[in-house]
Amino acid sequence: MDSSELKVGDKIYIMKAEHPPRQYSSQILDILNEKEYVIAGPIRRSTIIHVELNSVIVVNYYKERIGKFVFRALVKEVWEKGIYKLKVERLNEIVKIQDRNYFRLPISLEVEKEYNAEQVYDIENGNDIETEKEICITGDISGGGLKLFSNIKHRERDKIRINFIIKDVEVSTIGEVIRVSKAKNNAYKYKYEIGVKFLDIDNYERDAIVKYIFEQERELRKKRIDFNDY
Known part of the structure; x- marks a missing residue:
């Protein structure tokens, strides 16, 4: 397995189309195939953050000593009863963000x-x-x-x-x-x-x-994320 690939249990962050943009913590719960994943639904302060069926989200994650990776995904199923989770399908290739492009x-x-x-x-x-x-x-x-x-x-x-x-x-x-x-x-x-x-x-x-860096980054940028850039 490629060391940059996602595994069950990996921490990820997701962003949906909203303004101002926010990033939510999530986790890989299951890997169905090379493009489909079951992930934990986002929750903030004990409140479910609703994600629309058929919407597109941005998924990013970090692999220690390797780098940061990002891709877009389509939300194919949403389960809010019991364990809140989403079934998503990756829409594009996983892109590595080079170290020099990390936000410092x-x-x-x-x-x-x-x-x-x-x-x-x-x-x-x-x-x-x-x-x-x-x-x-x-x-x-x-x-x-x-x-x-x-x-x-x-x-x-x-x-x-x-x-x-x-x-x-x-x-x-x-x-x-x-x-x-x-x-x-x-x-x-x-x-x-x-x-x-x-x-x-x-x-x-x-x-x-x-989390702190992303909060400060949003304050500095103050602009909508263009999801088509990923």
Whole structure:
């Protein structure tokens, strides 16, 4: 099986034609064939979000270390009694959105960074060892990682633990440094900026980040989604 393909239990997000556009969490409940899926119906704050029969929705999902994927689907059946679910048929090929096209949200968040230069692997394994701690500031954030301003000159492939709060959700995860450069034009007087890729982030924590980013993205764009673009 292609590692980018959907599997039963995968978290997905769906959007229907509405203004302003909203994104709803869902899940793959069953895979009927290569184009048809049974998915969980969207629910917001314990309220069913009605999806019209024969309407077209946009489905997107994220595969760790691979990327974000999107396709359009036709709603063929709707069951609202018992478990709320939809039967959908994929209308086009699954499109991968390249990493450079991910929406990275410029934002300044305070992040506690932990690092141990001698035994980096112990951080990853969660052992109780002494670590060098530093309060950093983010330059931007996405569902796959973030940019940090730091006074420590890390090396690429360094493993660090990062802890921060986004929209009342505490995030604590291991990250890998993938880029290091001298800081440019940052108001916080840090020496370096580092690109960090999330390695073992909890799905709940990633969902909180993605949800926040999409909320901010909608506020920034303020325009209707053209479903034919997917």
